Amino acid sequence: MSDDGQPYRFHHTVGVRFKDIDVGGHAHHSIALVYFEEARAAYWREVVGRTGLGDIDYILAEATVRWHRRILWPASLDVAVRVPLVARKHFIMEYVADTPAGERMLRGSTVQVTYDYAAGASKRIPDDVSEITIQRHQDGVETLRLRQDHAHRAHRAP
Numbered sequence: 001m002s003d004d005g006q007p008y009r010f011h012h013t014v015g016v017r018f019k020d021i022d023v024g025g026h027a028h029h030s031i032a033l034v035y036f037e038e039a040r041a042a043y044w045r046e047v048v049g050r051t052g053l054g055d056i057d058y059i060l061a062e063a064t065v066r067w068h069r070r071i072l073w074p075a076s077l078d079v080a081v082r083v084p085l086v087a088r089k090h091f092i093m094e095y096v097a098d099t100p101a102g103e104r105m106l107r108g109s110t111v112q113v114t115y116d117y118a119a120g121a122s123k124r125i126p127d128d129v130s131e132i133t134i135q136r137h138q139d140g141v142e143t144l145r146l147r148q149d150h151a152h153r154a155h156r157a158p
Helices: 031-048 127-136 144-156
Strands: 010-016 058-067 075-086 090-098 104-116
Touching: 010 031, 031 058, 031 075, 031 090, 031 104, 031 127, 075 127
Parallel strands: none
Antiparallel strands: 010 075, 058 104, 075 090, 090 104
16 A cells, blocks of 8 residues: 555565665665566566567656665565556556565656657557556546547537
8 A cells, every 4th residue: 555545456576686786785776767667567567468578569758766765685675556647648657665574665656658669659558558557446547548538529529
């Protein structure tokens, strides 16, 4: 559970590697994005069902990280993921990383834009991805896409 009461339904364990440690004896500040990336890739495989490298049809547009404590080696982290927003061409993922004892180490978010690499342009989120994601997080996801589609249909109605 998060600080705002909305659940994180997907969890992925990430091991802290020796190579993650900098001269200060803790995980380098940039490594949080790698931990988030590993959890995001696992979510994409296990929840969305897209397993190949060619199935990654999004690009990272924005990332934020907040460190709560130093991450030391050796350790493992439970990186929890949720999707609070699905729009027409982008979606937001939020992350919290805790120790097995429940101590909060990191939190952050990323914005992904679905992308057509052949066309070199953003594209609409595929319906199956939207439906799976919304179903997984139905009590906490804001679905701008559904609202926009509804508003568009309502606007066209006679």
